[in-house]
Amino acid sequence: MSILGFLFNCCEHDTTLPDASYQEEYDTLVKRGVRVFLFDLAQLEKKEPIVLPKTLEKIYLIYRGWMLSEEQYDTLYETLLEQKYQMVVDPYQYRECHYLDYWYTKLSRLTAKSVYSHGIPSDESILQMLSKFGNQPIIVKDYVKSRKHEWYESCFIEDASNTEDAMKIIHNFIERQGDKFSGGLVLREYLDINKNGVHFKNHLPVTEEVRIFCYKNDPICFISYWSGDMWQMDRAFLDIIDRCAVLESPFYTIDLARTNSGKWVLIEVGDGQISHLRGYDVGRFYDGFLSLLMRDYDLYM
Known part of the structure; x- marks a missing residue:
């Protein structure tokens, strides 16, 4: 049966420890005898080599950590594959x-009905996107994230036909996303x-x-x-x-x-791999997850 482990981001200040946000998940797996591995996200961001312990057998990995861009994920996947580690996803x-x-x-x-652009659209294209919704309320996001915690400033448009207010909110969203803007602009039916x-x-x-x-x-x-x-x-x-x-x-x-x-x-x-547990009981989550993974993989050391 194929061997599986979990891959976590390491702590920024100590590469032998997991990132504090994932410490409980890491510890939970260690206590259950599941294989865990660490890598330095900063190295990936700097395009420096990622190296895991040498292995004679292929090991499959499930990542649990911070969001990665598609380019970063590609790099991580290919780099690990060269070392006989293969991401399950x-x-x-x-x-x-x-x-x-x-x-x-x-x-x-x-x-919900959605229209989206590829990249940051021109104002003319945004107006065309807005026209698809008449006077409906809509929300603004990119391919990955909204700014829902800035609900009235950068997310919610009460009336898509009120183009003056709509454009202000959309421009707020694009500007505040900055270099975190991902993929394209998305308008979704509220x-x-x-x-x-x-x-x-x-x-x-x-x-x-x-x-x-x-x-x-x-x-x-x-x-x-x-x-x-x-x-x-x-x-x-x-x-x-x-x-x-x-x-x-x-x-x-x-x-x-x-x-x-x-x-x-x-x-x-x-x-x-990058979805938050929202405060759910970590032990309960992994008990359920591991019980399903056992059908396909050798989990325990």
Whole structure:
């Protein structure tokens, strides 16, 4: 059976320790006797060589760490492959779940209407994009991220036909993203989502939303997006997961939200390696994940 381990970013100041944000996940796997490896993200950013311990047998890896650009992921994948380490999620599969222009074409019927550009569009192109929504409310993002914590300044447009206000919000978003702007501009229909309140700092709507981690289309866990608590399974979740079988990636997340009519809709797809647990119990997460991985891999030292 193939050997598998987990790959983490190391601490910025001590390459023998994991990044503090992933310390609990790293420790959880060590306690369970699972193979873990560290690499220095700073080396990847500087395009310096990444070197893992020499191995005679091929070892498959699942990454858990900070978001990587597609170029960084390509480099990491190829560099490790030369050392007999192979990422379970290949570069295409990483893009497929990380970038909206990949997953939206496959799952558009499950989610909000979206239009997007390639790169930063001209003002004329933005106006054409806005025209697709009439006077509907919309949200602004790029292929990967929104600025939802700047809800009224850089994210939410109440009326797409009010082009003066819309352009101001879109320009705010592009300027504030700066070099973190990813892929292209995305305008998405604002869905009538059931709200539990508003964020006390920025008035962002707190919606009824769940994050689901999946491995080979089997759910690992159901997480309340805002509290991190375990969410009770709903039959509708399984129906949506079944329809996500068109995704090639073996490890991904989907964020679902309930509309005021009671229907669950797809909000976002993410690569499982870089998706946040939102405060969910780390031990519970890995107990579920490892039980699925055991079907395919030798996990334990």
